[in-house]
Amino acid sequence: MATKSLDKAQKEQAILQTASLFFARDGYRNTDVQAIADEVGVGKGTIYRYFGNKEALFRATANAAMEHLVSELRPILTREGDPIALIKEVALAYCRFYSQHPHYVEILIQERAEFRGSIPDTHLIYRAKNRSLFEDLLQRAMALGLIRKLDVNSVTTAFANTLYGTVVCGCLQGQSDDLVALAVPAIDLFLTAIQVDNGVTL
Amino acid sequence: MATKSLDKAQKEQAILQTASLFFARDGYRNTDVQAIADEVGVGKGTIYRYFGNKEALFRATANAAMEHLVSELRPILTREGDPIALIKEVALAYCRFYSQHPHYVEILIQERAEFRGSIPDTHLIYRAKNRSLFEDLLQRAMALGLIRKLDVNSVTTAFANTLYGTVVCGCLQGQSDDLVALAVPAIDLFLTAIQVDNGVTL
Amino acid sequence: MATKSLDKAQKEQAILQTASLFFARDGYRNTDVQAIADEVGVGKGTIYRYFGNKEALFRATANAAMEHLVSELRPILTREGDPIALIKEVALAYCRFYSQHPHYVEILIQERAEFRGSIPDTHLIYRAKNRSLFEDLLQRAMALGLIRKLDVNSVTTAFANTLYGTVVCGCLQGQSDDLVALAVPAIDLFLTAIQVDNGVTL
Amino acid sequence: MATKSLDKAQKEQAILQTASLFFARDGYRNTDVQAIADEVGVGKGTIYRYFGNKEALFRATANAAMEHLVSELRPILTREGDPIALIKEVALAYCRFYSQHPHYVEILIQERAEFRGSIPDTHLIYRAKNRSLFEDLLQRAMALGLIRKLDVNSVTTAFANTLYGTVVCGCLQGQSDDLVALAVPAIDLFLTAIQVDNGVTL
DNA sequence: CATGAATGAGCCTTCATTCAT
DNA sequence: TATGAATGAAGGCTCATTCAT
Secondary structure: OOOOOOOHHHHHHHHHHHHHHHHHHHOOOOOOHHHHHHHHOOOHHHHHHHHOOHHHHHHHHHHHHHHHHHHHHHHHHOOOOOHHHHHHHHHHHHHHHHHHOHHHHHHHHHHHHHHOOOOOOHHHHHHHHHHHHHHHHHHHHHHOOOEOOOOHHHHHHHHHHHHHHHHHHHHHOOOHHHHHHHHHHHHHHHHHHHEOOOOOOO | OOOOOOOHHHHHHHHHHHHHHHHHHHOOOOOOHHHHHHHHOOOHHHHHHHHOOHHHHHHHHHHHHHHHHHHHHHHHHOOOOOHHHHHHHHHHHHHHHHHHOHHHHHHHHHHHHHHOOOOOOHHHHHHHHHHHHHHHHHHHHHHOOOEOOOOHHHHHHHHHHHHHHHHHHHHHOOOHHHHHHHHHHHHHHHHHHHEOOOOOOO | OOOOOOOHHHHHHHHHHHHHHHHHHHOOOOOOHHHHHHHHOOOHHHHHHHHOOHHHHHHHHHHHHHHHHHHHHHHHHOOOOOHHHHHHHHHHHHHHHHHHOHHHHHHHHHHHHHHOOOOOOHHHHHHHHHHHHHHHHHHHHHHOOOEOOOOHHHHHHHHHHHHHHHHHHHHHOOOHHHHHHHHHHHHHHHHHHHEOOOOOOO | OOOOOOOHHHHHHHHHHHHHHHHHHHOOOOOOHHHHHHHHOOOHHHHHHHHOOHHHHHHHHHHHHHHHHHHHHHHHHOOOOOHHHHHHHHHHHHHHHHHHOHHHHHHHHHHHHHHOOOOOOHHHHHHHHHHHHHHHHHHHHHHOOOEOOOOHHHHHHHHHHHHHHHHHHHHHOOOHHHHHHHHHHHHHHHHHHHEOOOOOOO
């Protein structure tokens, strides 16, 4: 055949892709590196050559998942426009992302389960790296008088945790294909709570 | 000596307790049943006699954790009084519980990681069994005109997911000893959102 | 109940009986002493009190089987009458015995399989103890001129091995309920061969 | 070194050979796969790679034994010449084979003891596959008027069982190095019985 | 005497990782 | 550079035996 073998980058991507699916479907510990190699069509040694060991391979999949997520959310977070609308939009995009890639949720759970404590959670690293963008949105909304004076940090954490809880529990309950619908009430409650004129001081 | 050895129930509890800590600290797959036996001071065979196999032992710890949680929340959920106050109280109790028993969070994560799909998640079974009590509180509050007309089911789910996300992410970030403080903003946002006179229609 | 528990001898017999069936059905190594105890309805400790250990229990079943066999064959071997007829009769009785108690065949195989070499085979001990009775029959027949001059020892061994082979292979092939029919041709060939007037010198 | 390690087929043979000896000497259940690996000088994993599991390894030894036996008997069974002489020759070869490889007898016993019923006995499978060759010899002898009119099937079974009984009992009695001498009387009795001019109708 | 809970040595099997080709 | 055969540490589970009650 013409392209008998993929080039290095393509092969790495193929391994990552397959590993991701296997880790999500079978769990980290139940996934045999050999099975990934067989599925991709490379030797087991190649995987070790590319990724060093099983743990590193796994982490690479977790990172790729988060990179993927960020690549979808960043454009929204950095877009001009009504901050309230953007907050809603990014929240929905977050849910839609996991709805389209439910195995990423499993990856996050697997990571925590297997490596709890030994290294910082990839999910939280990415949250930390990007939360300032979300906080900027809140600041902007506050400056425009669209939302009440709130502790931006606490509210960001609360919202992030709410979305996380919704996505994870939704997937656990087999509603991964409808995470958006599941999240809408939670998002609306959040927006309701932060907006002005509700006569309540938080 | 008087109490040379524990009675059957005590021994079972001791095994469950130790298993719980080991599973939480090392993960399900990284925990050697022998290590649990050694720590408890019984033979490995005794553990197998009591629980059948490693998986059953693990599930027993997950169940015990949930029973424990329920035993703390039920009295609040079934208490008379201001529903809004009770909602807040039960949410705080939920967080306090996990703050005091952070390893239970790990147990839930481990369960999902290892047995995803093969059996319904213990956490969700318990949530399902007890959610009607929470919904009753919302209904009561609604009847009293304390909160807006909302879809009780959706709101319950949203709130449960929020608390779950807060607890899990809090533990992941090493803030397990202060889950209550972490949750307060989220709880207040929720209460703000559902209460009347905020001029917003959900 | 009146006879709440069996007396010592009865209990020993019951254990032996059950052990025999279990060892034959499941094999020595696959038989759990606990299972025997449960089936008999006694404590496991009782079995150990009566028989010492699993191996001794097994040997006791092998011995009982052989005692049983001998108790059926002896009367024939020691009976007066036509030696040729008695030879045939004892051979048929041997086969009939195993046809009626096919699990004894398994016991013999199990014994050999598990204890090969470590102790003399029960089956062969009994054969040795009783072969002189068979040889007496041959001597008698020879003295009466009914059979040719043969080496009694060799012929006895040859016949015993033939019957053994027939019984064992018959059972292995699932023809344990018809060992007699299977043996008749072999027995007749044997009788034909040893009798006079066949013009052949062995 | 030139032949640093054995090639695949050689290694498989070495494992089979060693396994065969261990299973025969210690019994199936008492043989530790690790011990075989150590003796052969390979890792335990290698054995599992080659044979899958302990049972399959065992069955492979049983099959190899039978293939070996057949490879020795077939040339005789298919040779031209005096059928009576060939019958005697093949019988002697059968005994000589087990005399030279007495551990194969143990393998057959072990197989039956451990797997009774769960799978057809290897020994009997091979007997079934090759008995027609022996029956052909009998037919030929009958056609030539060398032996009486007999039921070929019954006689074949009788003879096979006789040889089996002789070999097994011979080995059990520690006479494995002289099975041929042990069998000669039985073989001669058989040949005497089937040949013509003995004035008896079976 | 009888019991059966407790024990722990023993063994099969898996799979991450290595390294000779 | 790619491969995949070989490795062996690790761990789940069983069950004969003991002994306190």
